[in-house]
Amino acid sequence: MQTRHITQINTKKKLSIGIVCYPSVGGSGIVATQLGSELARLGHKVHFISYGAPFKLDIEQANIFFHQVDVSGYELFKYPDYTLPLAVKMLDISRKYKLDILHVHYAVPHATAALLAKNIASKEGIPFPHVVTTLHGTDITLLGRDKSVMPVIKYSIESSCGVTAVSKSLKKDTQKVLKITHDIEVIHNFYTPKIPTKNPDAVRASLGIKNTDFLAIHLSNLRAVKRIPDLLEIVAKIKDKKHIKLLILAGGDFEQYRSHAKKLGIEKQLIVVENVQAIEDYINAADIGIYTSGEESFGMGILETMSYGKPVLASRAGGVPEVVKDNETGYLFPIGDTASFAQKLKELSSDMELVKTLGNAAQKRAIALFSAEKIVERYLAYYKKIIKEKK
Numbered sequence: 399m400q401t402r403h404i405t406q407i408n409t410k411k412k413l414s415i416g417i418v419c420y421p422s423v424g425g426s427g428i429v430a431t432q433l434g435s436e437l438a439r440l441g442h443k444v445h446f447i448s449y450g451a452p453f454k455l456d457i458e459q460a461n462i463f464f465h466q467v468d469v470s471g472y473e474l475f476k477y478p479d480y481t482l483p484l485a486v487k488m489l490d491i492s493r494k495y496k497l498d499i500l501h502v503h504y505a506v507p508h509a510t511a512a513l514l515a516k517n518i519a520s521k522e523g524i525p526f527p528h529v530v531t532t533l534h535g536t537d538i539t540l541l542g543r544d545k546s547v548m549p550v551i552k553y554s555i556e557s558s559c560g561v562t563a564v565s566k567s568l569k570k571d572t573q574k575v576l577k578i579t580h581d582i583e584v585i586h587n588f589y590t591p592k593i594p595t596k597n598p599d600a601v602r603a604s605l606g607i608k609n610t611d612f613l614a615i616h617l618s619n620l621r622a623v624k625r626i627p628d629l630l631e632i633v634a635k636i637k638d639k640k641h642i643k644l645l646i647l648a649g650g651d652f653e654q655y656r657s658h659a660k661k662l663g664i665e666k667q668l669i670v671v672e673n674v675q676a677i678e679d680y681i682n683a684a685d686i687g688i689y690t691s692g693e694e695s696f697g698m699g700i701l702e703t704m705s706y707g708k709p710v711l712a713s714r715a716g717g718v719p720e721v722v723k724d725n726e727t728g729y730l731f732p733i734g735d736t737a738s739f740a741q742k743l744k745e746l747s748s749d750m751e752l753v754k755t756l757g758n759a760a761q762k763r764a765i766a767l768f769s770a771e772k773i774v775e776r777y778l779a780y781y782k783k784i785i786k787e788k789k
């Protein structure tokens with residue numbers, strides 16, 4: 399039996415949208431949360447479905463609803479399963495709130511659970527929303543290459559009504575790795591900067607950093623793809639320049655890298671702050687961003703840094719060149735070329751005028767290409783296109 403979709407074509411109507419994402423600190427969850435919040439601000443009803451409330455979600459915001467998926471601790475299961483209760487919750491919420499769109503962020507297991515829910519609905523003759531899957535990166539570049547899950551990822555993506563990727567580079571990787579034939583729409587990520595509430599001097603003082611120090615900042619979840627040892631080695635290469643400091647806003651446990659930092663003798667130039675919510679205060683107090691990833695479909699930390707008028711030094715990984723314009727909003731280097739990173743950091747630390755010029759260009763680019771205003775409109779237009787085409 400064919401799936402009956404809920405929506406009638408009426409482009410003016412406010413939509414009822416389900417958003418499924420990982421709630422933990424990580425780019426895909428942050429993008430999904432921001433998108434839901436902006437859609438709710440525009441009057442659409444947004445239902446988040448996940449095993450926990452997303453890290454940055456304001457559940458008090460009007461038009462936002464959160465539905466928790468409870469995972470069974472049934473003793474027969476050595477590994478508790480999330481896909482099945484997620485599919486059931488999707489079915490439940492779709493029916494109860496008459497969702498028009500179910501937008502799943504990250505292919506596994508979200509797109510797979512959506513497919514399962516859609517098939518059940520179809521069998522029972524229950525209307526089901528149009529499923530839009532957004533690919534974020536590691537679901538393709540790492541998991542997509544893993545033969546133990548690859549066919550499921552491919553099938554789930556190809557069974558979605560709509561598929562988007564956060565960069566051209568990720569679209570290309572997806573087509574190459576999974577041989578996907580489904581159309582993939584590139585919709586870049588966006589970021590809405592918050593106004594910093596703390597004085598940059600006060601932030602520096604609280605971290606023991608002088609106003610005359612040159613402060614580089616890095617924000618990430620510290621996973622292996624971020625190549626944190628490279629960051630530490632860059633600092634080690636400019637150990638004689640004591641005024642250059644590195645601040646890491648860690649969305650993961652830094653302890654695993656502590657002994658490496660100690661061995662390199664850079665502890666006095668390194669400051670680590672974990673699980674920061676008010677990133678704006680720290681980025682605003684920094685001079686430059688630094689990102690050494692080996693794989694990066696987009697790089698939310700990079701965009702966040704640029705949004706506060708700071709230039710970025712980054713490795714030329716995946717979609718990063720779509721965000722950072724080499725020589726204009728920062729500099730790009732080959733992955734692992736710590737010597738070039740260190741050299742540029744040293745040069746810029748004594749040319750604040752250039753740092754400011756690059757920073758202003760970075761901010762302008764962030765606003766022009768990656769603002770909520772531009773990107774949310776793209777998603778809405780895409781939802782409407784899917785609703786119209788796939789009725």
Ligand code: GMT
Nearest residue numbers: 424425426534535693694695696697698
């Ligand atoms: O690597 C991370 O930071 C987490 C990961 C995720 O799935 O949450 O991030 C991916 O999605 C982000 C949002 O679209 C992108 O900005 C990141 O570049 C991407 N990470 C990788 O491709 C390694």
